[in-house]
Each structure stands twice: as structure tokens, then as C-alpha cells.
Amino acid sequence: MDFDIIFGNAARAGLGPQAAIFALAAIGLNLHFGYAGLLNFGQVGFMMLGAYGTAIVVATWGGSLWLGIPFGLGLCVAFALALGIPTLRLRSDYFAITTIAAAEILRLLIRSSPATDITGGPFGLQAIANSFFDLNFLPDGRFGWGTFSYSSNQLWVMIVAWILVVLCSALVLALIRSPWGRVVRAIREDEDAVLSLGKNTVAYKLQALVIGGVIGGLAGVIDALQQSGVGSENFEPQVTFFAWAALILGGLATTVGPVVGAVLFWFLREGVESFIRELSEQGWLPNALADFLDGAEGAISIALMGIGLVALMALRPQGIFGRRRNLHLGT
């Protein structure tokens, strides 16, 4: 059993582009739910629109990447408005259900054959990030030690992505500490009370939805860049659940929570998968069990994640950095 390999894999995932992408998605969710109380279960829809918007401009219309990214984020704004205007007046559970349904239906639409000319349908779109990697000033080769290493391009994506994570965290923090953020947090506590004080709560919720959605869209853009392409199978509903898992792990309504949560999430997920792979490769298991586990690390780690979520809620529902006291105040 080679723990260097396992740890190296886990650390690579925990600091890698995927972790940064999930950190961005979770920062958006944190603004939505942690601060504004909006139960958005369709964050993956924003990620998908950011990614596809960018890719469509580049691959389908032959435009520039630097036009594609704002176009993708613009689609996120449009999605937030289309989703929010009919549902934000309603109870939060209706909003939760509508968002998860809308995101998945959008995905079905994108991968359907009538949309193939624009979105590439089930095949997705490729070769979109050349002008992004042209900016890569890092030398070729690998950086790191053993399994904990990245290619030059991966490192370039990571640098940009983690800078964005820091910027978005700072943006959300500054917003939340402003009087605007005070109104938003007040709405989370009791919307009727805030209405009675003369604030247009729907407008504030819509603004929060748009901003958090655009941050989620940014996560999608990074995803499209690091793969230099998009595919609808990367935007299944459970991506939202994983972003939620990261956020809850780190703690709601905290600045570092979504970031630390995303790092931990990917560290644990890859660590578990790598551990199972090592187990079967080392021949420490009876053959029948090894056969059963072969190629199943993904499913097992997600199943374990499910257990982990249940256990976290039962034992430490406030997350790692959340304060338990807050859980029992008021609502």
C-alpha cells in the first residue's frame, strides 16, 4: 500500500482546477443560501450556461474567447432573471424544486438533437481554449513531486482559477458587509419583516441570485477552459449536490467555508478513490471483492459521500467552520 501515491493524488485533486471550480460554484451558492436564504438547487445550470455560452461563441460561431466569456456570463444573468422573476415571490421550497428542474431541463435541451447545430448535442464542443493557453507564460513540463504534479497548462488554469476564487470571495465579503448585504441577510432571516420595513425584497433576492449565478457561471467558464471543451454529461444534477456538499462541509455563511470545503471535498473524494484502486491493485483483497471493486471507485466514493453528508448533518450540521449556536436561533 503506497500512501505517497494516495496522498499525492488526493492533494493534486484538492488543489487542482476541479477544486477551484467547485470553490467558485460554492461561493455563488453561499451568497444564494448562506446569505440570502435562496435554496438554489440548480447551480449546475449556471455553470453549464457559462461553459456553453463561451464554447458556442468560440466553436460554433468562430468568435473570440474574450467575447465568449462575457456572453456565457450574460446567459447566466438571463437565466437568473428568467428563473427568479416567476419564482422568487414564492416559498423557498418551490424555488428549490423549480431550480433543480430548470437546470436539468436546460441540460436536456442542450444535448437534444434539435440543438446539435449550436451546442454539438451529445458530442459537445471542442477546441475552444487556444487563446487562453496562448497566454500561458509557464515553461513546458510537469511541476510538483510524484503523483502530486501538474502539467504546465493545468498549473496555468489553476493560477487563474484560484485568483478568481480569491477575487470572488473578496467581492462577496465586501457586498455582505455593506448595507446592501445587511438587507440581504435580513431577508434570509425573515422576508416579511424586511418587506414591512420598506425594502423591495424580491429585487434584492433577484440581485443576489444574479451575482451568485454569475459566479457559478465563472466556475463553468473555467471548467470549459481547462477541458478546452464542453459536454452535457459534465453538468448533471449531482454537480449541484457536490457543490452543496463542499459548501456544507466548509460551513454556510462564512467567507472561507466554500473554499476550504471545496478543497476538502476533492481531497477526500480523490483520496478515497485512490485508496480503493490501491487496495485492488495490491492484491490484498479476495478476488471476488477485487473484481467487484474494479472500476467502481467512482460509484463507491460517491456512495460514501452520501453517507458522509448524512453523518455530517447528524453530527455537525453547521459544517466545520459554522457556529452551532446560529443553527438554533430563530427559524
Place this chain on the structure above:
Amino acid sequence: MSNARSLRSVVALVAVAVLSLFLFGSAQAQDGEGEAFSGTLRFGGEPVEGVRISVVDASGETVGEAVSGADGRWRIELPGPGTYRATIDTATLPEGVTLRDPERQTLEVTVTAGRSRPLIFALGEPASRGPNVGEKLAQAVLNGVKFGLIIAMCAIGLSLIFGLTGLINFAHGELVTLGAILAWYFNADTFGAPLILAGVLAVVVAGAAGGGVEFSLLRPLRARRLGMFQFMVVTIGLSLLARHVMLLFFGPDRERYIDYALQAEWTFGPFAVTPRDFTIMALSAVILIAVAVFLQRARTGKAIRAVADNPELAESSGIDVDRVVLIVWVAGAALAAVGGVFFGSVEAVDWLMGFRLLLLMFAAVVLGGLGTAYGAMVGGLLIGLVTEVSTVWASPEIKAVFALGVLVLALLVRPQGLLGQRERIG
């Protein structure tokens, strides 16, 4: 699952393609021939002779012509690699023979160096225009009722559990899958039990599983006063766990039950239905009516409605709320499993079926009004009808889009759902 399957078919295709390249490639290399188009014209299995085919290059200049021989074969040598347009002269086709697809009279094809490209001009009767809109609509309505009844049955538990405990159960879809998969194990995999017996067994196990989750996990957590959000996360965790454990054991493929797989359709006017589907529709309707009668008449049913209406008031008037919630979990899970067996029988069984269905159930429940059993029934039927009827005009791939459309429209007009009650403020 479809990803894995399409991957496999892609691999198979590539393998065949590579193999054929080897065979034909080597044969052509021996012949020492250059680039060419070739093909065989057949109509109803017989070769068609004397049909002229011509080829022009990118600049429009004719580079070759050929007439099919007695064996239907034709071949046109090309001047070199490049893109060419091959056209079949339909005037030279024998009487009564046409192109199957009139738009494929001219084919644009790129030829690489040293390759001979086979071209296919498919001959035959023009494809029949199929059923008219009226017939399609009738069939779609029938399908809509069929799926609507199944969705309604699956969604009752979801809606009632919300009404009783305020919980949105993201794992409800997995109960559907569990029922379908268990029935498959009993029926097709190991025991070979008849589907009806297998289904009943599956429903019993799934009902017990639902009760087990409520009794051993959710009830203790409720006692600790977790918030609605924490409960949602618990059910998301359960959903991820259950779905992927089922994936581990069942695998990513679609499977079918052994019984009632192939049946001749009965036709009633514009409607055509297999005896299996007819039975499923009838059974679903009977079960839904039975649930309604139970809620309306039985002591426990009345208690369920009372708790859904106002839990505190019901508790204070002596109803054992925990017991009512447990009953609803068992019954809701069992109904979901019945829906799963029916759905698996009508379509196929796979590990994601319940999760896909969950979105339609959500739409149904919100449409009908969260928390009411009748709302779930009405909403389910509506969602089933809308999605199926949309396929008359739109691609079936996007039928779920119409479900969302109806949902958003309904929320705009009547936010509390069709049968829901408005909430009071203050």
C-alpha cells in the same frame, strides 16, 4: 447508462471500421487502383440496371459517369483526392422505382488519397407519411395518461411526506428505482419468479425500506430539531448513497423484465395499447382511487389529512403524529415502488430511472399543490399528458421542457398550486 452503452456501440463501430479498412485497404492496394466512387443499386433485393450516375468536382466540372450493370454495380474513377458531388439521374430509373429519400439525389463526399468510397443511393417506395396528427395525438394522450398515472402514484408519497413533515425528499426517486430493480432481481435475474409475484415482493421490501429510513434515521433527527435545509441535505445524501449502491450491484445497463415483454397491441379506434399497458393503466387508476378512498374514509387516512393540514393541532387533539408519518413513509415508498415496477415494465429498468422521474414528480407536486395527495394525482396526470402530447409536435428528447413550461406558467397564475391552500401571514 446510455453513455456507457453508446460508448460500447462506438467502440464496436470503430472496431468494424478498422477491420474493414484492413480487408478492403489491402485488396485495393493489390489492385493498384486510385480514388473512385462505387456502389450497387438494388430495389427490393433485385439489382437495378441501366441507371446513370455522374460525378462533378468542386468547380462543377464533370469528371466521370457510369451506368449500372446487370448486377446493379457501378464504379467511377476519380482524378484524385478531393470533394466531389455524385448525382443519380432519376429519369433513368425504371418505372415504379424512386429514391427512398428524394433529397439524397446528390451526395457530396470527400475522398482521401488511394481510397475507393462506396456510395449508397437507396431505392424504394417513398417512406410512408405515417399516422396523421389526429392519430398521433390520440396515441400521445393515451401515453400521457399512462405515464401520468404512474407519475401520480410515485408522487403521492413525496407530496404527503412534505405535507406532514415539511421535508422535500430528494431520495424519493431512489424508492422508485429500488422497486423496479428488486422486481428485476426476483423476476429476471436470479429467482425467475413471475413478474406479478416479483413486483409484490419488491413493493413490500421497498415499503419496509422507506419505513426503515423514517424510523431509524429521520425520526431521531426530527427529535433533534434539525432545520428543513439540514433534512434536505440528509435526503440528498441518502439519494447519492442509494443510487450508487444500486449502480454497483445492478450495473449501468438498461434491463427488461422477462414477462410481458412483447405483446400484440389491441386497437380501439385511434388508440393502440398492449394488454400489459392497459392492465397497468387500469391497476394504476384502481390504486389511485383506493388511496383517495382511504384518505377520505379510513381513520388513518383522516388522521393523515389532519396532520398534513396542521401538525400541531393534530398532535394536540390526540393523533400520534410519529405513527402517521411512519405509515405515510411506508405507504409512500410502496406506491413509489409500484410506480417503479410499472415504469420498468412499460419502458426498462435502469439505475437512474427514479432520479429522472423525480424531476417530473417535483413538477407534478408543485403543480398540484405541495403537501396534498390529490394535488399530486392531478399534477401527475397533467405532467404526463403535457410531456407526451408535446411529442406530437416536438422532439421527444425535449418533452421534459414542456413539463417545466407548464410548471412555471402555473406558478405565475396560481402560486399555491392547483389544489393548494394559500399561506397566512402575520
Place this chain on the structure above:
Amino acid sequence: MSGVTTIRPELTQAALEAAPPGRLKDDPILITFGMLKTFGGIRAVDIDHLEIERGTITAIIGPNGAGKTTLFNLLTGFDRPDRGSWRLDGRLLGGLPPHRIARLGMVRTFQLTKSLSRLTVLENMAVAAQTQRGERLERALLRWLWQPEEARVRERAQGLLERFGLAHMADEQAGTLSGGQRKLLEMARALMADPTLVMLDEPTAGVNPALTESLLEHIRELNAEGVTIVFVEHNMDVVMDISDWVVVMAAGRILTEGPPQEVVANEEVIDAYLGRPRDVADGEEGEDA
């Protein structure tokens, strides 16, 4: 200004005995016409005419299910009437959303206190200040644009908290306050919004007697500063103590209205409401609309 004397002093004892509802006031701040709201066929609120005199303390009393809270919801825009019109300072309010009505100066509190639990007490106050520059998204990041105003808001909030005896809790989360303190906070917060008319839904429900006394003192002070006050109340001692005018509702209608002494003497009122033991009425959290 004490309200009672300004209200139609010419109305004689004889006229008051009839005490017909919908009486005209000298200087009404709020006028309601033909307000009807039904829930499933039941007339929750059915008021032909109601006026609230500027600068007075008006109590609305009535048994549970009389429609008092529903009336509050309708007037403040939290619920829509089936028909009816109402004006605040001459301005028609029908169809306006609640936040617009609040901005026009009619601010309400709720029967079940709505403190913003995970905000500090001071933040609870600050959020109520009207038209803050920093509350606009486009300025939220430009700290220098709202910093001076924010300092003024906090100063004013601190002042109000001192007046309401909550200053020592300013930096605590509002969720840690006792029930009575929350009622105080909610009232102070309503004040922070600079209202001309405050609607208090059962301000003393669930508050201990000592705190009740201080609450009433604040209501009087507020009124003395010129704020018109309408409140729903079950405690007749409180009603008799501080109100200038009493409106009695039953089954969605206004049974009678008049100065407190006369209303309690009204046979109809005694039959409909006062004759019933008060504890029963107080037992439930909400009245059925």
C-alpha cells in the same frame, strides 16, 4: 396632542350609545372604503367605512377570528382584498406592494415577533432606516459613498436602542433576546423607519407585566411625538389605559367604535366580546382568518 378631545366633541352621549361604525373624523390619516376579503366563502373582513384620526392611539379589539390581523394584512399590502379602497394621507394604496406602503409611512409589526435572529440588534435597527445609499447594489462596493450615512444611521439606531433599554444588547444577535425584548426591538425598529402611522399587532402578547408597562410608555411617547398608532390588543386593561379610540370588530365587521369608556359600556360589545373570558381568546397563537 391628546386625541380624544379632537374627535367630534359635539357627538353627544346619545349619539355615542348608538355608536355607529364608520364615523367621520376631523383629520383622518387613513380612510377605508368597502373593504372585503373572503377566505373560502367566509367574510374575513367586510368593512364599509373606517377612518383613523391623525395623532391618536386607536385600539382594534375583537374576539379571535374577528378579522383584525387580516385587516392589518390588507391595509399594509401583505394580502390583497377582493375589493375596496383605502387611502393614507389622501393617497390610494390599493394594489401597492407592502414595501411601497411601508415607504409611504405606514409601518407594521407582527403578532409573532419577527426579529432578524442572526443579525445583531444594532443591525436589526440599521436595516430599517429608509433610502440608504449603500443599500443600492451599484453603490454597495463603493464604501466611501455610504460610509458617512452609515455612521449616522448607526448613531440614530444606538440612540433609539438606549431609549428602549436595549443598548447593552446592541452587538448581540437578536435571536438571543427574550420574547419581551424582541417586542421592544420590533417596535424600536418600526420607529427607525420614520413612520407616520404605526400598526402594532398585539404588542403586549406574551410580555411580562413589567415590560408591558415600559412598552406602553413607549407607545405613549411615540404618540406624543406625533406618530399615529393603531394596535390590535386583547388585554382590555391595556386598551383602557392608553387608547384614545376603540374599534370593535366581530366576524369581519366593525361592531362599533368610540372612546374607550363608552365602548366598554356598550351592550353589544359586552355580548360579542367582553363577556367572554379573556384567557380563552389569548390561548391561541393566531386567529383563524
